[in-house]
Amino acid sequence: MPLPRLPLLAALFFVSGFAALVYQVLWVRQLGLLLGSTAQAAALAIAIFFAGIALGGWFWGRRAKRFRSCLAAFGWLEIGVAATALGHFILLDAYGLIYPVLFGLVEGLPGGDLLLKLGLAALVLLPPAILMGGTLPVLGHELIRRPRDLGRLGSLLYAVNTAGAAAGALAAGFMLPLWLGFSGAYLMAVGLDLLVGLIALWLARNQVLPAAAPASTVIEKPSPTDDSASVGVWTLAFVSGFVALGVEVLWTRLFAQVLQNSIYTYSLVLVVFLLALTLGAVLANRLCRLRTVDTRWIMTLLLISAGVLVALTPFVFHALTGGLDYVAAGRPFHEYLLRVAAVALAVMLVPGLALGTILPYLLRGLEQSRASTGELLGRLIAVNTTGAIAGALVSGFVLLPLLGATRTLLVLAAVYLTVAAALLASSGAGRLRLAGAAISVLIAGMLAFLPLGNLQPLRLNAAANERLVAMVEGAHATVAVIERDRHQLIRVNNHYTLGGTGALESERNQALIPMLIHPDPREVFFLGMGTGITAGAALLFPVERVEVCEILPEVVSLARAHFRPWTEGLFDDPRVTIHAEDGRNCLRRSRQRYDLIISDLFTPWEAGTGNLYTLEHFRTASTRLKPGGLFVQWLPTYQVSEREFAIIARTMDEVFDQVVLWRGDLFPAQSIVALVGQNEARPLDPAVPVRHGRELAGNPSLPADLLEAVALRFYAGNITASGLFAEAAINTDNRALIEYLAPRTQREVQAGRARWLTGDQLGLLYERLLRNPGLANDPYLARLTDAQLGYVVAGRSYFHHGVYRLAGETERAALFLEDFLARTPFEVPPPEMEPPQTLSGWEESRADHGRARSPQQ
Structure with a gap:
């Protein structure tokens, strides 16, 4: 044929x-x-x-x-x-x-x-x-x-x-x-x-097959300037790869400041970039058909166009996002993706097309080469890809931390203009060419040192009187310490807050509750650090070793510099080891065993976070526990629907012999809860929180019923014994359900089409857990007396009191408050105050807790 x-x-x-x-x-x-x-x-x-x-x-x-x-x-x-x-x-x-x-x-x-x-x-x-x-x-x-x-x-x-x-x-x-x-x-x-x-x-x-070798194999009469021209092509190929991949890294960082940062949005930015490169190659194909125009003039025009257009992208980006405002807030999932695609196309398509035209058009300059077609294509790919490797690494790990994303983009744009100037100058001694080269160099210099004005990498909320304390544009993320209402917080990539001193007691609860229910917590592993307040609370106990793993080194450095007063010596205590590493990987490679593994609150829809809720990760955690050890997974109920909660609970229940649920607070609107897994199903010893509570308070004479009531009101139910989630799907590394479902839920909630697991929905879950199998039949509570079981019911009642109070149903709220008071051996704040929230400072309100970890939209 x-x-x-x-x-x-x-x-x-x-x-x-x-x-x-x-x-x-x-x-x-x-x-x-x-x-x-x-x-x-x-x-x-x-x-x-x-x-x-x-x-x-x-x-x-x-x-x-x-x-x-x-x-x-x-x-x-x-x-x-x-x-x-x-x-x-x-x-x-x-x-x-x-x-x-x-x-x-x-x-x-x-x-x-x-x-x-x-x-x-x-x-x-x-x-x-x-x-x-x-x-x-x-x-x-x-x-x-x-x-x-x-x-x-x-x-x-x-x-x-x-x-x-x-x-x-x-x-x-x-x-x-x-x-x-x-x-x-x-x-x-x-x-x-x-x-x-x-x-x-x-x-x-x-x-x-053809009778002879392809004509491209040998060129009969090569140009006398063939070799020197090829050197210029290889140089341009390297520069093109270096700048193009560097620009992609920086564009991705810019979009991370205003997007959901889920698997969907990252993929969308990549698709738009590749689409732009495709269109650039199509344009190069058309330009290669022009035989009457000097290729050097066309290449110079392409380089200048690419440089100018790339330099404009930070300005276009800030204009389209209203100065780093969250894109398409309040839009449902599919409409949100369309809006994101529209912004990405507006920012990247035209400059990306210019970037994508340069490499394929270089083939036009190789048509007079002595080498074979295959060798020319292979060498071009090799040189360009080598430049791409260098550009991505240098831009992401050297220039970005040194200069910031916007300035680095302008520097890369200046590189194109400088190369265009060199190409013009080498084209001959004509005054026009020399003038053009001088102008290109001048523009490149201006771009490199251009004042950025309002193009700042962080958006502060003036209405909340926010003030920037410190900021790092690092290789991993843009991280800032911000002061708001006399409190400090850490914010990542402009819209995600890791925690702060405004939620001090509730952050400590994330360590105190697990520490109180374990008989003898000596070695503790924290997956996630944030401000360090949670991990620091473990040092209030006589622990022997605390290991902390935080994925963002920028967070570690800023927390060390600005949150020492609230971390109980976390950054100085010789018992503490802090790793700037992915927590899942850190735990898997560890050869140690721990009494407690406490996994922090994470934003479920962010790319990669779903890996921390998989069957494989929970199995790893199970193997790293000592006998009697506890694995604790905190969840923000204000960032998961009942569907995602059921998947995570079912996945943990598949691994651990017994999984129970503890509340981190009694706040109805923005609650946190902990799934606590045991390798061997053991009942709670009510004497343990009493002993730890007395040690923590430094008062051995504190009444036992007081300490029991404070601790047991946070118990919510037995996941394993209830069987409520036996039919839920399991989240695995292969079937990453949370990774793909949580971003959809987040957008639907923002659009008012779905609900988080808060308020009355969370209250219904608590009721179902207490009724199945019932407090008297809960194996985890087998050692509790009737009075102690009453403290569990009291916690339920106080939560419902808060739900109905927020809903304006004062009569029903009052009934639940009466039930709480009847079962509780201590006084509580009057109804007009916030409900008591914490263990170590239960008299303090923590209305700021949810905002301490949710997107600021």
Whole structure:
């Protein structure tokens, strides 16, 4: 049969690009589960993947001319990608089992953990990535028969493959994992690659080979300036990769300040960026057809356009977001995504198109090269991808912390303008060219040092009298300490508050309640730190060791500098070890066992947070407990619906022998609750909170009934014994339900179409838990007397008192208050005051608690 038509091979290359981005998205996530969901781990995975692409482009490009049929070679490369990608299942499972042992071998060595992560990423990613890198040069060598077609057809292949990548990013971010699970989505990508490879082999088998080698293999009369021109092309290819990936990193950081930051919004920003690159390649394809205009003039115009447009993006971004206001607040899920897409397109599409035109248009400048088509394409991919690795790392880990996101964007824009000036100056000695070069350099300098004015990285709430105390634009996030109403708080990425001194007692409760119910808490692990107030409360007890893991190093440094007075010596006590690391990874690699593992409140819809509620993570926590140990998972009921709560409770119940529910407060509107898991089902000893309470107060004569009442009113029910959630779905690493459902719920609640698990809904849950199986039949309460059981009911009554009081139903509120008073051996504040909320300072109100951790929308 004749040589296959271009549309068919283009379709195969589209599918190849689709599968490649599905792989990349899933690889980054899976490696994040093993290496930690930190910016460093994600950058490492992407850098290794890009390094494989670069090596593959260079290696296979040089060998393309040796293949008898490049189409067959393309088919085998695709099959090879599928085969090596399958090895990821074996490698990741094996590594997960031996990781704690390997970490123990390198622990304490400078850079040992980083080398360990680097080794795994290379082992998993390099083999398939090296094969992927060869697909463009090999297929291009097959299709491009004439040197003059290198720009036109090469840019077309690049556009088709990038369009496939955009579609793959959309599918992997929005649909496939929820429909098929991550393993199913991965196997689908493997199947697609295998199908592409088999079709290519079938086409090659029926292909009529040309009588001679392709004309692109040898150029009869190369230009005398051929080599020097190629050097300029390779330089531009490196710069293009460096700036383009650096800009993508910075755009992603800008959008993190105003978006939900879920798996959906991150995917949407990536899809828009890839779409812009696709359109840029299409434009390059049209420009490559122009034969009457000097390529240097076109490239200079592209560089200047890219520089100017990138420089404008911070101004456009701030204008469209109203100065970093939350985008589309109050909109339901699908409308929210459309609004986000519209803003992303407005900010990124045109400048991204300019960025995306530069690389494929460089092929036009290589049409007079001596090298073969495959070698040229492979070298271009290698040089550009190497620049991309450098650009992402330097921009994200050096320039951004040093200069900030906005200034770094302006510096990268200035790089394009400086290169354009150099290209103009090298084009000849004409006055016009020299003047143009001088103007470009001048503009570049102005951009680099331009006053930012109102383009600040943080939005303060003037109505709340907020004042900036300190701020760090770090590689991981933009973190600030803010003063509000004489209290300090930590805010991350402009809209997410980790906690503060305004919720001091309630934050301490997150440590005090678990510490009070454990018989002898000596070794405690905290997953998440925030301000450090919660972890510091553990030091009020005679603990021997406290380990704290906080994913954001910027949070650790700011908490250390500004929250010492409220953390009970957390940052100075020799019993304390603080890790700036992903908590899940930190716990998994630990060889220690703990009496208590306390997992902090997290924003459920943020990308990566769902990993902290999975079956696999809970199993890891279970294995890190000592006999009689407790795993405590705090949940913000004002950020989960009953559906998400049921999934998390059911998942924990699948792992632990007994799971019970404790309240962190009695506040009806913005409550926190703790799921407490035990490996061996044991009843609560009522003497334990009495003994700990006396130690905590430094008063051994405190009445037992007082301490029992204070503690037991926070008990809410037995998840395991009730069986209420036996039919709920289980959240796993493969079926990440929380990751995909929580963002939808958040938007529907904001639009008034759904409800959080607060108020009367939470009250109904408490009633169901107390009735099933009933207080007298609750095995966790088997050692309690009738009077002590009455304290549990008193807590229920006080919660309902608050619910009805907020609803304006004063008579029903009064009845529940009477019941509370009748069962409680101490006085309470009058009804017009906030309900007592805490253990160590129960007389204080904590109305600020919910705001201390919810998005400021």
